[in-house]
Amino acid sequence: MSSSPPISRYPVPALADLPEDLRQRILEVQDKAGFVPNVFLALAHRPAEMRAFLAYHDALLLKEGGGLTKGEREMIIVATSGANHCLYCVVAHGAILRVYEKKPLLADQIAVNHRKADITPRQRAMLDFAMKVCLxxxxxxxxxxEGLRxxxxxxxxxxxxxxxxxFFGLSNRMANLIGLRPNDEFYLMGRVPRAKG
Incomplete structure (x- = not known):
């Protein structure tokens, strides 16, 4: 009988053993997504660092206002994560991008070469800038x-x-460091209709 590979090379704490604030956050994500993304379980190995990571993540991705849509924020993550060879972030954020943009091919295009992707000139300028910051x-x-303006x-x-x-340069490097494995659920998200039930 074969077992699934571990989601991280470091110990993954049981949900019941986590501090209450982190357990609540994970349960909220599980309720919304229908599963717990492996990143939450893996980062819980170091609760204080996980709190700091989530605080900055939320400040960047959940902020109100600004000139970027949720989908465009995910485009940046997917493009730069592709450049950083981060399997977890390309797969997980590619799924989120497909869901936000309702374009099943877009994440793959952006992860490999955003200049060949089906995006607007404005989005290409945004990703050109993001890639320059990344690389x-x-x-x-x-x-x-001026190019952005x-x-x-x-x-x-x-x-x-x-x-x-x-920020995702940090995330990509940590994911690669710990051997973070994407959840199987991410691979089909935004590609096939969601099961009803």
Missing amino acids: RADEIEESDY LHGFSDEDAWDIGAISA
Whole structure:
């Protein structure tokens, strides 16, 4: 009998053993998604770091206002995670992107080469900037901001684009460090109709 590979190379605590605030957060995610994304279980190995990670994640991705849609935020994550070879984030956030944009092919396109993806010129400019932050942040200059402004992005939007890219650089590296395995459920999300029930 074969067993499933572990979701992390580090010990994964039982839900019942977690501090109440983290257990509640995980249960809320489970209620919404129908399963617990492995990242929550793996990061719970270090509760204080998990709280800090989730606080910054939420500040970037759940904030009100700004010039980026939820789908565009996920595009940034998928493009930069592809560049960083992060299987977990490409698979998990690719699923979220497919759900938000209702385009089953888009995440794969963006993960491999956003310049060939079916996106708008505005979104391409956004991803060009995100990729430069991801791969060559030391080369960012005023002309990069001007390129975003031509597409209607503000300097605050540029901060958001760059911060998402930078934060997921951390996330990608941690996921690769711990061997974080994507949930099987993510692979089909947004590709096939959701089961009713």
